[in-house]
Amino acid sequence: MKILKQIIALLIVVIAFSSCSGIKVVDSWKADEINSLSTEKILVIARTDNNVGRQRFEQEIAERLRGAGIDATESYKKFPSMKHNREFTEQEIADRVQIIKNEGFNGIVLTVLKDMSKEIVTSETGGYVSGGYYPSYYGGYYGGFGGYYGRVYSPYGYGYGGSYVPSETRTYTSETYHVETVIYNLNMEPGKQLQGVISIDVTDPKAASKVAPKYADAVVKQLSK
Numbered sequence: 001m002k003i004l005k006q007i008i009a010l011l012i013v014v015i016a017f018s019s020c021s022g023i024k025v026v027d028s029w030k031a032d033e034i035n036s037l038s039t040e041k042i043l044v045i046a047r048t049d050n051n052v053g054r055q056r057f058e059q060e061i062a063e064r065l066r067g068a069g070i071d072a073t074e075s076y077k078k079f080p081s082m083k084h085n086r087e088f089t090e091q092e093i094a095d096r097v098q099i100i101k102n103e104g105f106n107g108i109v110l111t112v113l114k115d116m117s118k119e120i121v122t123s124e125t126g127g128y129v130s131g132g133y134y135p136s137y138y139g140g141y142y143g144g145f146g147g148y149y150g151r152v153y154s155p156y157g158y159g160y161g162g163s164y165v166p167s168e169t170r171t172y173t174s175e176t177y178h179v180e181t182v183i184y185n186l187n188m189e190p191g192k193q194l195q196g197v198i199s200i201d202v203t204d205p206k207a208a209s210k211v212a213p214k215y216a217d218a219v220v221k222q223l224s225k
Contacts, residue, residue, distance in 0.1 A: 022203040023214045026178075028222045034195040037185055042072040042107035043100055047084045047149075051076070054084075056208040057111055060216035061181075065109070068220065078103065084149070093150040101186055108145050108184040111219075114199075115178040122171045144190025148182060177202040181219050198222045 042065060046057035058074035065072035075082060079099075088096065100108070183196035198219050205211045 022201075023211075023218050024201045024203070025198065025218055025222060026201050027199040028197070028225075030196045030223070030225075031194065033185075034183065034223075036187075037107040037183070037195060038070055040071070040107040040185070040187070041105045042070055042109055043075055043078065043103075043105040044072055045075045045084055045108065045110045047110060047112045049083075049085050050208075053208045053212075056212040057215065060212040061109060061111065061219060064216050064220040068224070072109070073105070088150040090150070093146045096149070097146045097186070106186045108149075108186065109181060109219075110145070110149065110184070111179065111181045111215075113177060114180050117176050117178070119174045119176070120171060121174045122169060144193040145184035145186060146190065148184075174204055177205065179215070183223075196223065 042062075044058045044062040044065070046054045046061075048054050048057075055074070055076050058076055062072040062074045075084070082096075179200050179202055181196075181198045181200070182194065184193045185195050186193060200215060200218055202211060202215065
């Protein structure tokens with residue numbers, strides 16, 4: 001848990017300075033009754049200490065849900081002082097859930113950074129004649145909402161004729177963030193609240209402003225299937 005918190009704290013630094021990003025859905029599940037949430041008020045939460053990252057992810061997901069006709073609200077707007085990224089006691093969990101329900105929210109879309117992995121990548125480029133060389137840049141584990149909530153560079157050449165491009169080997173560290181969006185229906189009993197899980201790998205992310213829209217697109221695409 002301590003290591004994961006450190007990873008979350010460092011997320012904004014990596015997002016700001018990494019060079020390239022990729023979004024890949026690695027797993028997705030929906031309950032048969034997930035459509036019942038379409039008429040409920042939905043609270044969108046991004047669980048991170050970084051306010052910029054929180055706002056961007058919540059905003060992008062909420063906007064796409066609203067575009068689909070769903071009454072969605074960003075948690076940073078409704079509860080600006082509410083901190084999500086910490087451990088809670090059982091009483092704190094119950095109190096937090098009740099606060100959310102008292103405001104009329106019965107649906108939750110919660111995005112959490114679960115883990116991060118690194119890989120050393122070696123690539124070889126060049127060694128050819130080119131006319132141009134251009135660098136181009138599901139249920140039991142999750143439980144109810146309360147329980148879950150509480151606990152480049154890649155060179156390419158093209159053209160014709162031209163000069164010989166020397167062979168070059170480059171080694172770099174590729175980082176993949178394992179992010180998860182879970183959907184809950186608070187109208188149901190805890191063991192049946194889970195309505196969806198979408199697991200997405202984000203590789204070598206750029207700024208949050210670049211990653212969040214693509215991530216939100218991937219989430220909503222899975223929900224609309």
